[in-house]
Every structure is written in structure tokens, then in C-alpha cells.
Amino acid sequence: MLWIGLVPLALLGVGHAAQPPDYPFKPVPFTAVHLTDDFWAPRIEINRTTSIPSAFEQCELTGRVALFDRAAAVLRGNTNVDTRPPGYPFDESDLYKVIEGAAYSLSVTPDPKLDAYVDGLIAKIAAAQEPDGYIYTTRTINPGSPHRWAGAERWVLERDDSHELYNLGHLFEAAVAHHLATGKRSLLDVAIKAADLLVATFGPGKRTTWPGHQLTELALVKLYRVTGTPAYLALAQFLLDERGPGPYPEGERANPRGLNYNQAHLKVVEQSEPVGHAVRAVYMYSGMADVAAVTGNEAMRAAGRRIWEHLITSKLYITGGIGASGSGEAFGQPYELPNMTAYNETCASVGMDFWNHRLFLMEGDAKYLDVMERTLFNGLLSGVSLDGKTYFYPNPLESTGQHARQEWFGVACCPGNITRFMPSMPGYFYATRGDAVFVNLFAKGTAGIDLPGGRVTFAQDTRYPWDGAVTMTVTPARARRFAVHVRIPGWARNEPVPSDLYRFIDPAGAAASIRVNGAPVAMTIDRGFVAIDRTWAPGDVIALDLPMPVRRIVSNDQVLANRNRVALQRGPVVFAAEWPDNPDGKVRNIVLPDGQALTSAFRRDLLNGVQVITGRAIGLALDEQGTVQRREQPFMAIPYATWANRGRGQMAVWLARTDAAARPTPFPTLVTSAAIAASPIPSGRGKNPRNIIDGEEPASSADPTSYFDWWPVQGSASEWVDVTLAKPSRVSTAEVYWFDDTGRGGVRVPASWRLLYRSGDRWVPVEPATAYGVARNEWNTVSFAPVTTDALRIEVVMQQGFSAGLQEFRIK
Numbered sequence: 001m002l003w004i005g006l007v008p009l010a011l012l013g014v015g016h017a018a019q020p021p022d023y024p025f026k027p028v029p030f031t032a033v034h035l036t037d038d039f040w041a042p043r044i045e046i047n048r049t050t051s052i053p054s055a056f057e058q059c060e061l062t063g064r065v066a067l068f069d070r071a072a073a074v075l076r077g078n079t080n081v082d083t084r085p086p087g088y089p090f091d092e093s094d095l096y097k098v099i100e101g102a103a104y105s106l107s108v109t110p111d112p113k114l115d116a117y118v119d120g121l122i123a124k125i126a127a128a129q130e131p132d133g134y135i136y137t138t139r140t141i142n143p144g145s146p147h148r149w150a151g152a153e154r155w156v157l158e159r160d161d162s163h164e165l166y167n168l169g170h171l172f173e174a175a176v177a178h179h180l181a182t183g184k185r186s187l188l189d190v191a192i193k194a195a196d197l198l199v200a201t202f203g204p205g206k207r208t209t210w211p212g213h214q215l216t217e218l219a220l221v222k223l224y225r226v227t228g229t230p231a232y233l234a235l236a237q238f239l240l241d242e243r244g245p246g247p248y249p250e251g252e253r254a255n256p257r258g259l260n261y262n263q264a265h266l267k268v269v270e271q272s273e274p275v276g277h278a279v280r281a282v283y284m285y286s287g288m289a290d291v292a293a294v295t296g297n298e299a300m301r302a303a304g305r306r307i308w309e310h311l312i313t314s315k316l317y318i319t320g321g322i323g324a325s326g327s328g329e330a331f332g333q334p335y336e337l338p339n340m341t342a343y344n345e346t347c348a349s350v351g352m353d354f355w356n357h358r359l360f361l362m363e364g365d366a367k368y369l370d371v372m373e374r375t376l377f378n379g380l381l382s383g384v385s386l387d388g389k390t391y392f393y394p395n396p397l398e399s400t401g402q403h404a405r406q407e408w409f410g411v412a413c414c415p416g417n418i419t420r421f422m423p424s425m426p427g428y429f430y431a432t433r434g435d436a437v438f439v440n441l442f443a444k445g446t447a448g449i450d451l452p453g454g455r456v457t458f459a460q461d462t463r464y465p466w467d468g469a470v471t472m473t474v475t476p477a478r479a480r481r482f483a484v485h486v487r488i489p490g491w492a493r494n495e496p497v498p499s500d501l502y503r504f505i506d507p508a509g510a511a512a513s514i515r516v517n518g519a520p521v522a523m524t525i526d527r528g529f530v531a532i533d534r535t536w537a538p539g540d541v542i543a544l545d546l547p548m549p550v551r552r553i554v555s556n557d558q559v560l561a562n563r564n565r566v567a568l569q570r571g572p573v574v575f576a577a578e579w580p581d582n583p584d585g586k587v588r589n590i591v592l593p594d595g596q597a598l599t600s601a602f603r604r605d606l607l608n609g610v611q612v613i614t615g616r617a618i619g620l621a622l623d624e625q626g627t628v629q630r631r632e633q634p635f636m637a638i639p640y641a642t643w644a645n646r647g648r649g650q651m652a653v654w655l656a657r658t659d660a661a662a663r664p665t666p667f668p669t670l671v672t673s674a675a676i677a678a679s680p681i682p683s684g685r686g687k688n689p690r691n692i693i694d695g696e697e698p699a700s701s702a703d704p705t706s707y708f709d710w711w712p713v714q715g716s717a718s719e720w721v722d723v724t725l726a727k728p729s730r731v732s733t734a735e736v737y738w739f740d741d742t743g744r745g746g747v748r749v750p751a752s753w754r755l756l757y758r759s760g761d762r763w764v765p766v767e768p769a770t771a772y773g774v775a776r777n778e779w780n781t782v783s784f785a786p787v788t789t790d791a792l793r794i795e796v797v798m799q800q801g802f803s804a805g806l807q808e809f810r811i812k
């Protein structure tokens, strides 16, 4: 089905009466934009052929699909149903998200098998809907004892964390997508029945609430656009208006993590600073933009602009990621942007692009597209591996090797968000306003753009993002006058972000230029666009040139983590140094002085084909006496989004500009060259025992930089770490620095431990002369009768109710 803006053509009666109010700028739908480039098109195809099928498979394997079967069985009166609660009350939302992604994919690439599979899932969902429209499987399956977050009755813990409205939000989005993709009403009718229940339940003079996890607001606006039912729009506005610090009805409560956690500290129109859980925040801001666009609510629009200004001034990572803190998955304080512990949830990046796109559609200013593009090419794309099989939940900007993408998660929001974002991303490329076209993003491909004066075909030819030369062939049906607005990205105007949070420190070089049929165009830039208003004849050619030198970026000095550090960007792509490309597999010891020349080249053989940055740098290492040694060495950086596709190891986006900011490589010891293994952990794929022999001195037991723990294993007396030495060695002292995250997690120093050594094929306890220490925040040294061995084993007995872990281990 064809779309105009976000609304299907058929519902608008195109060519007749005025459209209902909405965003002044209309996105050209993704179904009208066909990418044929080497960057996005393969990613979208991998999403279709790998990510969507594997996400459906995970929804089956993890019992998410069965939740609907179990609820349906209860509704049929079956008394022999597994009534245990799901892991989380929002588990069912993951299936909705993947259905949404599958629907977008079906809109572009027909697939009868996928279509039929989705039909089967929809039948299961419909069968799990209670007669009055309610869908929330944990309560339907076991009304007397649902998941403990669900509350004793419907809606009473919604403001806390029941996620009843959140789940329905994803259902509505999936239903709209499926209807527009297939024309079928099966899922749309389920959504309408649920939405009608919400309308009957909530509103002025009825019950009041707001979503503990936002999303429902923007989803109700989507449902309004497709059905034309004003009550859905009114409910979206009501849910936003009601949000705030209370008071709440008897028995209901806000989230115990505090009012900031889910942006209930103030009425939404009074908010100015992004706070709390980052994903909830950007979903809410997107909903506020939608409601403001459709209703003309100026206070809501102004609040969105204020929050955005605050965000890009002090809470945006150079990768476009947001959410500095893993605690509460939340924004930090202004300028609190740590690199290794950066949370930057993949979902938050997806939400950032939802929101920034909407702000552009509202305001028409390319500064929102600049932020959207930064997130798109960097902090969002890093969320999925090149093969489309594994995902990051957090997207940190520095690693010692503790980070790796995973196939799935207990909280599985991120894979679903990738599967639905990728097929719809061509919808961010163009927009229209009246008879004018706005070219927002660049990639090889074609677009059929419907203007009031007739259809115009745009054909882009470019190697973007690796090359800034973009040729656009403009083909109206016949010669006629209209305006084409070409975005000149902020990075091509010497402005990495539209704030003073980051700035380029090297000379800008050549300016961007545009020619039409070979003749230069005056580069008058208005809100980020050059307008070319002329009579266009079929086959006219716009040649845009965006020079792409390697650029050095520094932070505002208030960002402590980035002081004396530099990041590299070329075009829209932020780079990172990663272990396979730099000497000794180290990057945290690299110093990149400002004067060192850097060049760039395309490497077809690397990471599916990427541009790399190379040059010379200084590597710092400690000698045996602990003195810093400087060595000139080759340097290489890859696009940040492609890191962690070649195994675990060091990575850094912000590199030292001075010796003091680098971490010299420790002098090799007996253990740094050892092999290491630890007793296995259920779902412990993110854990790297190598961290405990990396030679990095911990700052404290809580240091989150580089450690290993057995979480979620608790109270176990049978965990071990084996350290296999490169050659048999005489050992008489061992030192352990324990990991302990009291205050933020469930890992403590152990109850007890002991050391064994390998003798033949047996493990033999050493004969200690001193006690086995379990002190926090210091080295625990044990001396023993010397042994000559090729392997040592640390055996750990955890405290009851807690896990255990190690920061560092060394021997003499």
C-alpha cells in the first residue's frame, strides 16, 4: 500500500479535502525509497534474512510465543496450563516488535512464507485477548498470582512497572505496520479492541494513569492516523497530560526508583532536562512530538525543544548514543559521559532517531538530522553485528575486552528494535513540504517522490558514507518548477554537533559545494539546507561534493572523561582504535599527538569493506622497573560501529593526546602470557576471565573497568579459575584482588578460597604460610611452600546469597 507521510493513501482521500493536521514536513515513506548501496542495502538484507528469522526463533525458544498459547488455553477453560510467570511482564512485547519488523520487510520484499508465519502468530495473539479487549498474558494465565510486577488487579501498578500499557503500545505499532504492509485487518482488529478498552477505562471522568514505561502515547497516535478515531489521539494526550508527581489513587504508586526514573518528576510540558531511563525518555519525547504535531499543542512542542537543547549540550555521546549510566539505564548528570561504563542502550539510539526525525518533521531544521545521522551511523549501528546474528545492549566507547555482542538477552528489547528499525530506515532519507523536496540523507538508490505537482524520481549515485561525492539525477514527468533542498551536514560545516559539547580542532579544509548540470549553485545555507528552486527537466543532475578529510574532535572541557583526549571522524562516521589493528593488541596505551598526520583508505577485505584511518602514534609501556617507555608505532582506526566483530579485546573512541591520558601497557609477568578459563556460568557469554590477568591495577574492588564475576550464580562452593602458564614455573606467592559491587550489584568478596597447583593430572592444594585473605579494595597475598607447575587453580566459595568475582590475579 502507498503511504503519504505516515498515513495510508486510501484513508486520506488524496486529491480531495484537506488532510488532518500533522507534521508540516512529510517523510517520503520507506516503501518509496529503494537503496542499492554497499552500506545500508546489505545490512537491510541481512536483517531480513538473518535477524528477523533468528529473533522469531528466539521468541519461540524462550517461551515468548508460548505465553500467548498458554493465555489462550486458560481462556478456553483449559485447567492444565503452566501458570508460572514469565521472566518479565514485558516479554510478550518482543514478539510484537519482531512482527513489526517483519511487516516492514514484507512491505518491501514479498515473502509468502513469512507472511503465513506472521498470520499464525497473529492468530495466537488474538486467541490470548480477553473478551473485553485486555491482553497481558501473565494476568490471563494466572490472575490470582501473575508476575510480581503486575499488581493484584489490572492497571494498579501501571505507573510502577507492570508494563501493561507498554506492551499494548508495541501491539499497536505492530498492528499498524502489519495492516499497512499487507492490507489485512487481523492484528489491527486486535489492536482496536484493546485500544477501545483503554478509551473506555481511562480519560477525564474515568480512571486515570500514565504508562510506567512510555511508548503507548506515540503508538496511539499511529493508531489514530490509520483508523481516524479521535479518541485514540485524545487518550495519547491524556496519558501525557496526566503524567507527573502525583498524588495517585489509593493503592497505586510511582516507580520506587524515583520520579526521575520514568520522567514523572514534572508535568511533561514543564520538563527541560532529559533525566532518568533513557529509552522511556526518548519514547515519551517522540510521543510528545506526535501529539504536538497533530493537536498544535505549543507547550508540548516547546518542552521538546528545551529538552533537546539540554541533551545535545551536555548529555550526548560523540557516537550519538545516550544514557551514561547503567544504574537505572539512565541519563547521567550534565557532562557526565564516561566511556567504558557508557550505557548507550541500542534501544535508546533507535529512540533517538525516532525522536530527532520527528523534530525535523516538526521544525524543518537539519540540526535534528545532524544528530539523527550521527546516531544512525555510529551508536545505533554498533548495536548489531555485521552478520546480523548478535547484538549489543550497552554500546560503550571503550573496552578492555569485557564487551561482546550476544544472540539474545533476558530483557530482549534491543534485538527487536533493530529488526524493526532496519527495514524502515529508508524512510528517513527524504521529506516533502508542499511542492518542495528535502534530501536528508545520502546513499546510492532511487526514490519515487509524490509532490502535488506530480511524481519526481530521485536517483542518487554515491559511495557515501565513504565518499562525499553525491550525484542526484532529478526526473519529473515533464519540466516544471519546484524546489529541492539539499542538506549540508553539520560535519561538513565544521560543526560536529549543534552545541559546544564537541568541536573540531583541525582546519576545516575545502567547503561543501553543489553544481546543477555543471553550473555552481550559491551555497546559501538556511537551517542546514541549500535550496535549489528552479525549473527541473527530466535528467537534470545535482552534483553535491562534501569533502571528507579525517577530522579530530575534542570535548567540552567539562567532560572529565575526555580531557586530553581526541576522537576521529570522517564524514558522518566516528572511528575507534581496536585491538587487532594496533601493536600488541593494545589501544589504551596509544598516544595520538595532534600533529601526527592521518590518512584514510578503503579496505575491501576488512569488515565487509570499510574506510580505515592510518598513521603513526606513540605506544606507552612499562619496563621491568616500572618506568614508562615511549615507542613510535603504526596506528589504525576502524568505524566505531564495526568494532567487536573480530573477538574480544581493547577498543577506544577517545584516544590520548598526551602521555598522561594514556594507560601504559603493564610489564609482562608470568600470568599475562597465561591461558585462562573459569567454571561456566549460565548465560555468561558476556564474561571474560582474561580481564583478571590483564595487568591493570584496579582502583578499588568496585572498579567497573576490567573484572570477571560469576553473576548470576550465587552461594556456590564449586567455582574455579584455571591459569595455565606458558611454561612450567616456580611459584611461591599468589595475590588476588577481589571484585565486589556492593551498592549496585550482588557480587561480594567470597566466604573463602584456596589455591591449587597442577601436578601431573591432579590438582594439589598449596601449603600456605599465610591466611587466604578476602579483604576488599586491596591485594590479598598468600605465601606458600614453592611449587614448580604449569597451572594454578583458584577455588572460590561464595557467600550465601551472593556471587563472587575477581579484579586481578598475579603470582611470583
Ligand SMILES: [Zn+2]
Binding pocket: 345, 346, 347, 348, 393, 412, 413, 414, 415
Ligand atoms: Zn534495549
